[in-house]
Amino acid sequence: xxxxxxxxxxxxxxxxxxxxxxxxxxxxxxxxxxxxxxxxxxxxxxxxxxxxxxxxxxxxxxxxxxxxxxxxxxxxxxxxxxxxxxxxxxxxxxxxxxxxxxxxxxxxxxxxxxxxxxxxxxxxxxxxxxxxxxxxxxxxxxxxxxxxxxxxxxxxxxxxxxxxxxxxxxxxxxxxxxxxxxxxxxxxxxxxxxxxxxxxxxxxxxxxxxxxxxxxxxxxxxxxxxxxxxxxxxxxxxxxxxxxxxxxxxxxxxxxxxxxxxxxxxxxxxxxxxxxxxxxxxxxxxxxxxxxxxxxxxxxxxxxxxxxxxxxxxxxxxxxxxxxxxxxxxxxxxxxxxxxxxxxxxxxxxxxxxxxxxxxxxxxxxxxxxxxxxxxxxxxxxxxxxxxxxxxxxxxxxxxxxxxxxxxxxxxxxxxxxxxxxxxxxxxxxx
Amino acid sequence: xxxxxxxxxxxxxxxxxxxxxxxxxxxxxxxxxxxxxxxxxxxxxxxxxxxxxxxxxxxxxxxxxxxxxxxxxxxxxxxxxxxxxxxxxxxxxxxxxxxxxxxxxxxxxxxxxxxxxxxxxxxxxxxxxxxxxxxxxxxxxxxxxxxxxxxxxxxxxxxxxxxxxxxxxxxxxxxxxxxxxxxxxxxxxxxxxxxxxxxxxxxxxxxxxxxxxxxxxxxxxxxxxxxxxxxxxxxxxxxxxxxxxxxxxxxxxxxxxxxxxxxxxxxxxxxxxxxxxxxxxxxxxxxxxxxxxxxxxxxxxxxxxxxxxxxxxxxxxxxxxxxxxxxxxxxxxxxxxxxxxxxxxxxxxxxxxxxxxxxxxxxxxxxxx
Numbered sequence: 001x002x003x004x005x006x007x008x009x010x011x012x013x014x015x016x017x018x019x020x021x022x023x024x025x026x027x028x029x030x031x032x033x034x035x036x037x038x039x040x041x042x043x044x045x046x047x048x049x050x051x052x053x054x055x056x057x058x059x060x061x062x063x064x065x066x067x068x069x070x071x072x073x074x075x076x077x078x079x080x081x082x083x084x085x086x087x088x089x090x091x092x093x094x095x096x097x098x099x100x101x102x103x104x105x106x107x108x109x110x111x112x113x114x115x116x117x118x119x120x121x122x123x124x125x126x127x128x129x130x131x132x133x134x135x136x137x138x139x140x141x142x143x144x145x146x147x148x149x150x151x152x153x154x155x156x157x158x159x160x161x162x163x164x165x166x167x168x169x170x171x172x173x174x175x176x177x178x179x180x181x182x183x184x185x186x187x188x189x190x191x192x193x194x195x196x197x198x199x200x201x202x203x204x205x206x207x208x209x210x211x212x213x214x215x216x217x218x219x220x221x222x223x224x225x226x227x228x229x230x231x232x233x234x235x236x237x238x239x240x241x242x243x244x245x246x247x248x249x250x251x252x253x254x255x256x257x258x259x260x261x262x263x264x265x266x267x268x269x270x271x272x273x274x275x276x277x278x279x280x281x282x283x284x285x286x287x288x289x290x291x292x293x294x295x296x297x298x299x300x301x302x303x304x305x306x307x308x309x310x311x312x313x314x315x316x317x318x319x320x321x322x323x324x325x326x327x328x329x330x331x332x333x334x335x336x337x338x339x340x341x342x343x344x345x346x347x348x349x350x351x352x353x354x355x356x357x358x359x360x361x362x363x364x365x366x367x368x369x370x371x372x373x374x375x376x377x378x379x380x381x382x383x384x385x386x387x388x389x390x391x392x393x394x395x396x397x398x399x400x401x402x403x404x405x406x407x408x409x410x411x412x413x414x415x416x417x418x419x420x421x422x423x424x425x426x427x428x429x430x431x
Numbered sequence: 432x433x434x435x436x437x438x439x440x441x442x443x444x445x446x447x448x449x450x451x452x453x454x455x456x457x458x459x460x461x462x463x464x465x466x467x468x469x470x471x472x473x474x475x476x477x478x479x480x481x482x483x484x485x486x487x488x489x490x491x492x493x494x495x496x497x498x499x500x501x502x503x504x505x506x507x508x509x510x511x512x513x514x515x516x517x518x519x520x521x522x523x524x525x526x527x528x529x530x531x532x533x534x535x536x537x538x539x540x541x542x543x544x545x546x547x548x549x550x551x552x553x554x555x556x557x558x559x560x561x562x563x564x565x566x567x568x569x570x571x572x573x574x575x576x577x578x579x580x581x582x583x584x585x586x587x588x589x590x591x592x593x594x595x596x597x598x599x600x601x602x603x604x605x606x607x608x609x610x611x612x613x614x615x616x617x618x619x620x621x622x623x624x625x626x627x628x629x630x631x632x633x634x635x636x637x638x639x640x641x642x643x644x645x646x647x648x649x650x651x652x653x654x655x656x657x658x659x660x661x662x663x664x665x666x667x668x669x670x671x672x673x674x675x676x677x678x679x680x681x682x683x684x685x686x687x688x689x690x691x692x693x694x695x696x697x698x699x700x701x702x703x704x705x706x707x708x709x710x711x712x713x714x715x716x717x718x719x720x721x722x723x724x725x726x727x728x729x730x731x732x733x734x735x736x737x738x739x740x741x742x743x744x745x746x747x748x749x750x751x752x753x754x755x756x757x758x759x760x761x762x763x764x765x766x767x768x769x770x771x772x773x774x775x776x777x778x779x780x781x782x783x784x785x786x787x788x789x790x791x792x793x794x795x796x797x798x799x800x
Contacts, residue, residue: 072599134786137508138783141737141783144734144775145780145783148773148779153770153772154770308603308606355548357543357619358547379618382615382617382618385610385613386614389611389614392606393588396592396600396603397604
């Protein structure tokens with residue numbers, strides 16, 4: 001059995017690694033077409049890797065709730081927001097425009113994760129008995145309550161027990177400086193003051209191959225995130241393959257049966273909801289933490305839908321699928337259209353895009369597609385979401401198990417839907 | 432009297448949630464009366480809140496009836512409903528703009544409701560008071576346009592999934608439809624918010640209340656009247672027509688309806704047609720009352736509409752209206768106690784509380800009537 005797991009991890013690691021390499025190669029080709037220099041290419045790959053890692057994290061957390069326990073939570077953005085804002089308030093400068101508590105970053109991160117998971121616990125208790133679609137509406141309603149509250153002027157600054165703090169309302173809130181800079185600079189708030197010894201060596205090396213120091217810093221952060229994705233994977237893999245995880249899968253398949261077998265399914269659901277929401281909060285912190293600033297607009301419901309699309313593409317129920325889904329979504333579906341626009345604009349020279357779609361369509365009658373293409377490229381951000389919606393409909397109609405959903409971990413320790421003889425050939429079927 | 436008291440006590444014991452809600456409302460009402468007596472809140476303000484709440488509530492209720500019908504008969508929460516409202520609004524206004532501006536403005540621009548170059552709406556001069564025929568025409572086009580759109584979506588998205596009988600898969604598909612539809616509209620009509628009617632031309636009446644007065648304009652009155660008429664029509668249809676009875680039967684028990692020989696596919700189509708018609712009308716009337724339109728106004732309303740439908744009890748037409756009015760009043764009257772930017776927080780909190788403590792809605796036992 002142990003041998004099986006090792007084999008599986010190896011093959012899964014291979015799938016993930018080849019996805020990362022494939023995506024990187026693709027974007028290297030794109031960067032070459034665009035005529036970017038080496039620094040620009042390295043930076044492009046960094047951006048793609050960063051976003052892929054962020055999506056992989058959140059998708060893994062969602063997979064724990066939906067893929068394992070079957071809990072349909074569409075308030076992901078709200079839990080991310082609560083984690084990020086708690087962290088911002090805990091670490092904020094007490095004398096700043098929006099005052100905070102001025103505590104160190106690690107305490108901020110722990111606080112953010114705890115608040116997100118406590119909120120998850122709080123929401124899960126009364127919703128345990130609701131139907132799946134009601135749970136969906138409660139969670140999205142809750143996420144919107146949090147977002148409107150973060151946006152409200154009322155809470156721009158407030159005080160609890162005499163301590164001033166605030167959300168900054170619609171203008172958003174500052175997050176602490178990216179701690180990665182401490183590795184390279186003696187004083188992260190003033191880069192001119194000098195570099196650490198480590199910084200001198202690393203920057204010195206990358207200067208030879210003409211990569212700017214800012215790109216090196218971002219890459220370091222992206223690598224940390226990829227490492228955290230691995231951590232998320234391990235945590236969720238361990239949870240999923242423990243006795244606890246078996247009960248979760250049983251709940252997903254048939255809660256009444258799990259109950260009848262003497263498991264208190266409510267407790268399991270509460271725990272898994274709290275853990276998942278905490279991980280979502282952590283992912284939010286690591287994502288927004290790199291920007292040094294966040295605002296409520298970032299956490300609109302569409303963010304939750306993006307994460308769902310990523311999970312459904314990858315295959316709900318499979319952790320490796322979750323990572324692949326996150327990477328494929330972030331790189332190809334989310335960032336891809338922008339690069340397609342840039343490549344087309346670079347290769348073909350278009351006149352200025354027409355002002356309206358009718359002016360773009362009329363020339364088609366005389367076989368001139370140029371204006372329509374130019375209009376589409378100018379409005380590619382709308383077109384991208386149209387495409388995402390169609391992809392979601394297509395997948396749910398034709399391949400609801402996603403790319404790797406066939407690897408969904410079974411609730412039973414053997415696949416009782418198959419005859420024993422046939423099982424040997426499909427050894428990968430259960431993990 | 433004692434008997435009455437005993438039944439009341441029994442009811443309260445059986446239904447603590449409702450009792451608690453009534454208790455809370457009673458306290459708020461007392462506080463409001465106190466505030467009115469001391470002059471902290473003026474009666475004029477309360478009257479304005481009530482009227483605005485009624486208008487918002489009926490708009491949400493009208494938009495909610497369609498959602499409630501599809502929810503109870505097709506058994507899934509349709510997240511594309513908000514964007515169907517937006518589509519209805521746009522299709523109606525394309526017609527009104529084309530009719531009103533022909534010859535005077537660039538037709539290409541009129542057909543896009545001014546997407547390329549903004550149209551001067553004062554010059555165009557659309558209002559319920561001065562151009563009622565054009566408005567009526569727009570309403571009809573909005574209804575027809577939305578019905579066609581819903582039938583198209585059902586044909587390509589929901590009908591192939593009918594055999595799944597899985598509410599969550601349909602819900603996810605509807606999220607996909609919602610994204611595609613909303614940003615498809617943004618692709619065609621651009622993303623900016625724009626004016627529709629000439630506000631100065633719309634007749635407005637002031638009704639004296641206490642020391643001040645409440646402003647009521649004809650756009651609001653149109654919305655209230657048309658909403659009430661449409662709702663009564665839907666009720667009559669569901670109660671007395673054969674098709675309406677078949678729809679209620681299917682909402683109650685789909686399998687039983689099937690073996691009784693009810694043509695379910697025909698009933699599903701009728702559900703989409705009626706739901707789509709109400710949705711289109713709601714989209715057009717809401718934008719008429721507001722005087723502006725943007726590509727995501729329906730999506731923003733969607734959660735409020737869900738709230739109304741759930742509060743009223745899924746499947747109940749009168750429930751949707753009552754739920755809408757509860758939502759409308761909550762969003763306005765709550766302003767007496769809380770700041771304006773928390774009004775939505777109050778509304779969604781009411782929805783979450785109802786879902787948690789009374790998930791069958793306030794009008795339980797009434798299905799599709």
